[in-house]
Amino acid sequence: MATPYPNTATLEREWWVVDLDGATLGRAATQIATLLRGKHKPIFTPHLDAGDFVVVINADKVKLTGRKLDQKEYHRFTGYLGNMKHATAREVLATKPEEVIKQAVKRMLPRNALGRTTFKKLKVYAGAEHPHAAQNPKAFQLGG
Numbered sequence: 476m477a478t479p480y481p482n483t484a485t486l487e488r489e490w491w492v493v494d495l496d497g498a499t500l501g502r503a504a505t506q507i508a509t510l511l512r513g514k515h516k517p518i519f520t521p522h523l524d525a526g527d528f529v530v531v532i533n534a535d536k537v538k539l540t541g542r543k544l545d546q547k548e549y550h551r552f553t554g555y556l557g558n559m560k561h562a563t564a565r566e567v568l569a570t571k572p573e574e575v576i577k578q579a580v581k582r583m584l585p586r587n588a589l590g591r592t593t594f595k596k597l598k599v600y601a602g603a604e605h606p607h608a609a610q611n612p613k614a615f616q617l618g619g
Contacts, residue, residue, distance in 0.1 A: 481518045481525055488596075489527045490612035492605070495576070496533040498617050499540060504579035506617055507531065511584065511593050524593055529615075530607050531599040535572040539564055549578065573599040 491510055495503055509515055513525030547564040567575055576599045584590040
């Protein structure tokens with residue numbers, strides 16, 4: 476008997492809203508990555524995108540433990556010689572808090588085409604407002 480695989484065309488995708496107010500960055504990112512990949516579903520298959528959409532709000536209120544605010548560095552390259560930009564986590568959280576969440580989650584996804592399409596289902600917002608109310612997202616309670 477053949478193993479039944481889920482069909483991505485008939486897959487039911489849900490929308491989740493995750494509030495990061497006071498949540499720890501790494502612990503929240505692992506649970507968000509789990510939702511994006513679909514590992515919380517019984518039909519999870521590693522080579523198929525069975526995950527859900529995730530809307531993250533209050534990204535500016537995420538916590539980093541220890542001395543990570545001053546010691547953790549984020550790098551970006553402009554494309555020009557000698558233009559590697561460095562910023563601490565405190566600076567990035569002050570200017571673009573969405574990027575901290577996006578990078579943490581993206582690095583927990585597979586580094587291939589499946590990971591890139593999975594990452595597109597993540598929507599991150601610094602404040603409590605988001606434009607996805609029409610999708611009726613369910614509240615996801617972060618555990619841990």
